[in-house]
Amino acid sequence: MKKxxxxxxxxxxxxxxxxxxxMIAILFIPVLYAGxxxxxxxxxxxxxxxxxxxxVDLDRGAEMDGEQLALGRELTDxxxxxxxxxxxxxxxxxxxKGLKNQDYYVVIEIPENFSEHATTLLDDEPxxxxxxYKPNEGFNFLSGQxxxxxMDRIRAEVNEKVASTYAEKLFDSIMELGDGFGDAADGxxxxxxxxxxxxxxxxxxxxxxxxLASSTITLADGSTKIGEGVSRAAVGAGELNAGLGTLSQGAxxxxxxxxxxxxxxxxxxxxxxxxxxxxxxLAASYGQIGQKEQEFNTAASTLNEKSQQLNGAAxxxxxxxxxxxxxxxxxxxxxDPILAELPAEQQxxxxxxxxxxxxxxxxxxGGMQELAAGTAALSQxxxxLNGAAxxxxxxxxxxxxxxxxxxxxxxxxxEGANALSAGNGDLASGVAQLAEGVATAQQxxxxxxxxxxxxxxxxxxxxxxxxxxxxxxQELAEGSVTLADGLVELxxxxxxxxxxxxxxxxxxxxVNPTDKTYGMVGSPVDVEKxxxxxxPNYGTGFAPYFLSMGLFIGALLLSIVFPLVEPAIKPTGAFxxxxxxxxxxxxxxxxxxxxxxxxxxxxxxxxxxxxPLFVLTAIITSYxxxxxxxxxxxxLGDAGRFVAIIMLIxxxxxxxxxxxxxxxxAPLQIFNTVLPMTYSVQAFKGxxxxxxxSFVWMNNGILVGFMVACLAxxxxxxxxxxxxxxxxxxxxx
Numbered sequence: 001m002k003k004x005x006x007x008x009x010x011x012x013x014x015x016x017x018x019x020x021x022x023m024i025a026i027l028f029i030p031v032l033y034a035g036x037x038x039x040x041x042x043x044x045x046x047x048x049x050x051x052x053x054x055x056v057d058l059d060r061g062a063e064m065d066g067e068q069l070a071l072g073r074e075l076t077d078x079x080x081x082x083x084x085x086x087x088x089x090x091x092x093x094x095x096x097k098g099l100k101n102q103d104y105y106v107v108i109e110i111p112e113n114f115s116e117h118a119t120t121l122l123d124d125e126p127x128x129x130x131x132x133y134k135p136n137e138g139f140n141f142l143s144g145q146x147x148x149x150x151m152d153r154i155r156a157e158v159n160e161k162v163a164s165t166y167a168e169k170l171f172d173s174i175m176e177l178g179d180g181f182g183d184a185a186d187g188x189x190x191x192x193x194x195x196x197x198x199x200x201x202x203x204x205x206x207x208x209x210x211x212l213a214s215s216t217i218t219l220a221d222g223s224t225k226i227g228e229g230v231s232r233a234a235v236g237a238g239e240l241n242a243g244l245g246t247l248s249q250g251a252x253x254x255x256x257x258x259x260x261x262x263x264x265x266x267x268x269x270x271x272x273x274x275x276x277x278x279x280x281x282l283a284a285s286y287g288q289i290g291q292k293e294q295e296f297n298t299a300a301s302t303l304n305e306k307s308q309q310l311n312g313a314a315x316x317x318x319x320x321x322x323x324x325x326x327x328x329x330x331x332x333x334x335x336d337p338i339l340a341e342l343p344a345e346q347q348x349x350x351x352x353x354x355x356x357x358x359x360x361x362x363x364x365x366g367g368m369q370e371l372a373a374g375t376a377a378l379s380q381x382x383x384x385l386n387g388a389a390x391x392x393x394x395x396x397x398x399x400x401x402x403x404x405x406x407x408x409x410x411x412x413x414x415e416g417a418n419a420l421s422a423g424n425g426d427l428a429s430g431v432a433q434l435a436e437g438v439a440t441a442q443q444x445x446x447x448x449x450x451x452x453x454x455x456x457x458x459x460x461x462x463x464x465x466x467x468x469x470x471x472x473x474q475e476l477a478e479g480s481v482t483l484a485d486g487l488v489e490l491x492x493x494x495x496x497x498x499x500x501x502x503x504x505x506x507x508x509x510x511v512n513p514t515d516k517t518y519g520m521v522g523s524p525v526d527v528e529k530x531x532x533x534x535x536p537n538y539g540t541g542f543a544p545y546f547l548s549m550g551l552f553i554g555a556l557l558l559s560i561v562f563p564l565v566e567p568a569i570k571p572t573g574a575f576x577x578x579x580x581x582x583x584x585x586x587x588x589x590x591x592x593x594x595x596x597x598x599x600x601x602x603x604x605x606x607x608x609x610x611x612p613l614f615v616l617t618a619i620i621t622s623y624x625x626x627x628x629x630x631x632x633x634x635x636l637g638d639a640g641r642f643v644a645i646i647m648l649i650x651x652x653x654x655x656x657x658x659x660x661x662x663x664x665x666a667p668l669q670i671f672n673t674v675l676p677m678t679y680s681v682q683a684f685k686g687x688x689x690x691x692x693x694s695f696v697w698m699n700n701g702i703l704v705g706f707m708v709a710c711l712a713x714x715x716x717x718x719x720x721x722x723x724x725x726x727x728x729x730x731x732x733x
Contacts, residue, residue, distance in 0.1 A: 363496065374489040555589070556648065627706070657681045
């Protein structure tokens with residue numbers, strides 16, 4: 001029986017202990033690399049609670065709106081109870097010592113002012129809450145990175161807690177603001193009622209002042225007539241005195257004159273009696289006018305004082321309205337970043353509420369400005385009224401003084417008339433008493449002239465006073481018109497103010513926050529992971545990379561133990577020689593792949609989308625790597641192994657089995673598409689996680705292309721080598 005070269009190759013392998021033992025060991029090289037690495041890093045986050053982390057709580061706490069805050073203690077308790085790490089509450093000294101002695105991977109320090117800074121949001125210069133994170137990266141770099149990720153979560157929790165607290169305070173303030181708007185609306189209603197009464201009073205005052213103005217005009221006309229009559233009486237008295245002077249010229253003329261004088265004296269007596277009674281009545285009327293003027297002046301002064309108080313109150317309300325508008329604008333600005341994180345529906349609702357508040361406050365400010373303008377006009381009108389009343393009182397006082405003088409002269413005038421009547425009577429009784437009667441009449445006429453001169457002066461003063469009274473009364477009436485118009489505007493402004501404050505109160509009352517509302521403001525965004533092609537753990541994610549690496553190393557070690565070129569017997573043909581070597585490599589490659597996938601799949605329990613295709617991919621990968629190592633070592637010998645190691649290094653860094661391709665340096669990215677491990681990693685990912693069969697077959701096809709090309713070149717090398725060494729020799733198998 002002739003021995004084939006394949007039989008001879010296997011016979012030599014199985015009978016040589018130094019070869020068969022290493023070959024058996026090589027079968028487990030891929031699983032040692034892939035399995036041990038994957039076992040070690042299968043799910044490291046499952047043991048996070050064993051990672052020691054120190055917490056140093058130095059927080060002194062703080063007080064906010066009467067409530068005690070202890071955020072440091074709450075955070076520490078929450079972290080320890082959460083058991084994300086092996087959190088240990090220690091002192092600052094022990095933490096520093098433990099970090100240096102590598103007892104802790106990370107130290108988290110909460111400073112003394114942690115809670116205090118949480119109360120400074122509304123201060124002019126708010127302070128952020130700061131936590132000190134101290135990783136010992138030299139002890140273990142990845143622990144520091146994991147700790148940093150955990151710190152991001154802790155920071156998010158603290159942010160949510162602080163934001164929820166402030167949201168609660170914010171909504172409480174909004175509700176208090178709504179209550180304030182309600183109270184302000186009630187006050188505006190009362191102000192409206194008062195303004196309505198004030199309008200009614202101003203209207204009545206306007207009528208009274210118009211009547212007063214017309215009456216003073218009539219009074220001025222009457223005083224003018226009195227002045228004219230008194231002037232004429234003074235002229236008559238002068239003429240009487242001249243006539244009495246010529247009375248002594250003749251008895252006959254005296255008798256005739258006496259008769260006329262007697263008649264005139266009687267008429268004069270009656271007229272003077274009536275005139276004296278009229279002066280007394282006029283004096284009494286002016287006394288009553290003076291009393292009423294005092295009451296009017298008191299009322300005008302009170303009205304002026306109240307209008308000034310009203311103007312001051314209106315100014316304060318205007319400032320308060322402006323402060324409300326400014327506060328609402330600040331509130332809107334502070335809410336902008338928070339509103340940006342809210343859902344669109346809530347953004348719209350809160351935005352409309354803030355818009356209505358801002359519009360209402362603007363209208364409130366406008367109404368208060370109109371109120372302030374109206375009260376200012378009212379104050380000016382009452383001031384002018386008060387001044388006019390004072391001038392009226394002065395004019396009446398001057399007129400009353402003139403009447404008093406006139407009244408004082410009236411008895412003298414009446415006395416002269418009586419004496420004239422008596423003299424005329426005596427003159428009629430006898431001429432003997434003529435001289436005495438003429439003297440008495442002359443004396444009486446002299447007194448009459450003096451009294452009439454005094455009366456003329458008094459009526460001039462009376463005329464001047466009544467003219468002033470008429471002028472100022474007219475000005476007072478015009479001022480009352482301005483007062484009435486301003487009060488009407490005041491009334492309208494208070495109505496608008498009440499309506500807008502009621503609307504603001506209704507809008508603010510619609511805000512009914514709950515604990516969910518506070519939580520929404522504190523953490524408005526939740527992230528839901530909805531990925532595709534789920535990878536449950538690190539082991540599953542790294543399996544394509546470690547399996548490819550283990551199979552390549554297994555192929556590389558196989559070239560050290562098994563002679564890839566030297567035949568067991570002299571070759572009888574190039575193809576038989578090549579086939580004998582490939583047969584051994586095929587069986588070993590198949591067993592390496594099956595053992596590796598069996599351990600990873602069944603021992604480690606890795607889940608795969610398509611298990612048969614996963615096994616086939618492992619076999620194709622194993623054969624491809626063996627073919628690549630075979631061509632390198634067969635043609636280049638030991639230098640070929642060095643080339644294979646260089647290829648392995650390049651593949652480990654450029655196959656994108658760990659970090660994404662885009663994260664490695666650009667010069668290394670060139671090797672990604674020309675080295676086979678890139679396609680083995682992608683094929684394994686397809687069978688394990690993605691389930692994209694067309695993608696798997698494409699990558700497996702590229703691997704088969706690598707394998708076929710390498711086998712063809714290796715066969716060509718065997719054919720060339722056979723031609724050079726054994727083409728003229730024949731050997732029995």
